[in-house]
Amino acid sequence: MESFNEYHLEPKQFPFLNSFQDNWQVIRDEFTHFIKHASNEELQFAYDVLGPKSKTIQTKGNSKYSAFGILYQGIFIEEYIQFHQIQYPNYSQNDASAKSLALRDKYFPKLANVIEKVNLIDDNVIRNVYFGTFHPGLDIKLHVNDNPHMNRGYLGLIVPPGDIAMKICHEQLYWHEGEFMVLDHSYPHCPHNYTNYDRTVLVVDFFKTDKPRQELIQFEKEQVTQRMQDNPYSLGVFGKSDKAKIEDFIKYGLAHQLEWDKALGA
Template identity: 80%
Template sequence: MESFNEYHLDPQQFLFLERFQDNWQVIRDEFTHFINRVSHQELKFTYEVLGPKNKTIKTKGNAKYSAFGILFKGLFIEEYIKLHQIEYPDYGSEDASQKALVLREKYFPNLAKVIEKVNSHDDAILRNVYFGTFHPGLDIKLHVNYNPHMNRGYLGLIVPEGDIAMKICHEQLYWHEGKIMVLDHSYPHCPHNYTDYDRTVLVIDFFKPDKPREEVIQFEKEQVTQRMQDNPYSLGVFGKSDKAQVEDFIKYGLAHQLEWDKAL
């Protein structure tokens, strides 16, 4: 029986996540179809425009993490680009928005339908939905994702066997294909992929249901304003506050110490 705690949450308490889990093979098929069929031009656009960029979280070595998605802060990517008037080196805001819409409708219609159903039924609870791939050898340094108003769900899509795990506090947690793992990312953590294969999950960020909705919306607005000023290509997902502070290392170490004390 799997055990849960304050940072590793039981996905069954978030009923709307069942829509993703029930459709996990369809979502995976859309991702693999995209990766295998996308043109060079479309792939370049995808990682330049649809992928949230991070300037804070660091990795050990040269292995990479790649991400791209279709929903950011409750808006489909084309709407988000237009709202924030994001200008790219190779694309203007209007051009990028139109291309993002075409690409989303062409490759991810079923994922978009799942998102629309959940957000129409659960009052826009979904905030970010994107694919995250850990390439072989990836080792991300200890960090936090400062989103105290949200939880992060991971739907396993392509998870090879081997040492691919999330180290958070005193635990090492593993992804599984077709299963959802939910974490509170405000706790310090450091994931890795020590295999020779890519690992891909669907990242699903959603408002904490037990928080007052008006309060979390206001917090998100202020947070996104700051993050977009610092780095518009973050798409509001990452920010300077994600960097682990001294107290995070103390918190992380204390969790380990308490576990060691129990063992002794």
């Protein structure tokens, strides 16, 4: 029986995630169809424009993490580009917005439909939705995600067997296809992929449900404003405050120490 705690949360607490989980194969099929059939130009555009970029979170080697999606801070990407007036080196703002909408309509209509229905019923609880791929050998350094207003759900889409895991505090957690892993990312963590295959999940960020919504909205607004000033290509998902501080390393170490003590009967 899987155990849950303050940072590894029971997905059943959040019934609005069911729509994503019920459609996980459809969502996976849209992703794989895009990867296999999109033109080189479309693929390049997805990773250049539709993917959140972090200047803070680092890897231990050369292997990378790639991401692209269609919803950021509760707004579809084509509207988000216009709202924040994002300037790109290779695309005008209007062109980037138009191409984003065309790509979403062409390749991800069913995912967009799930998002629209959930946010209509649950008052825009879903904030970010993007595909995240760990390439072989990826090893991300210990970090936090400074998102105290949100939890992060990972819906397994393509998860090969082997050592692909999330180390958070003293636990090592594994993704499974068709299932959600829900985490509070304010706890120090470091995921890895020690296999020879890509791992892809659908990342679904959503407002915490046990806190006043207006406070969360206000916090998000202030945080995203700062993040977009620092790095507009973060799409408000990542920021400077994601870097692990000394106390985070201590917290992570203490969590392991408690587990070691327990194992040794100390």
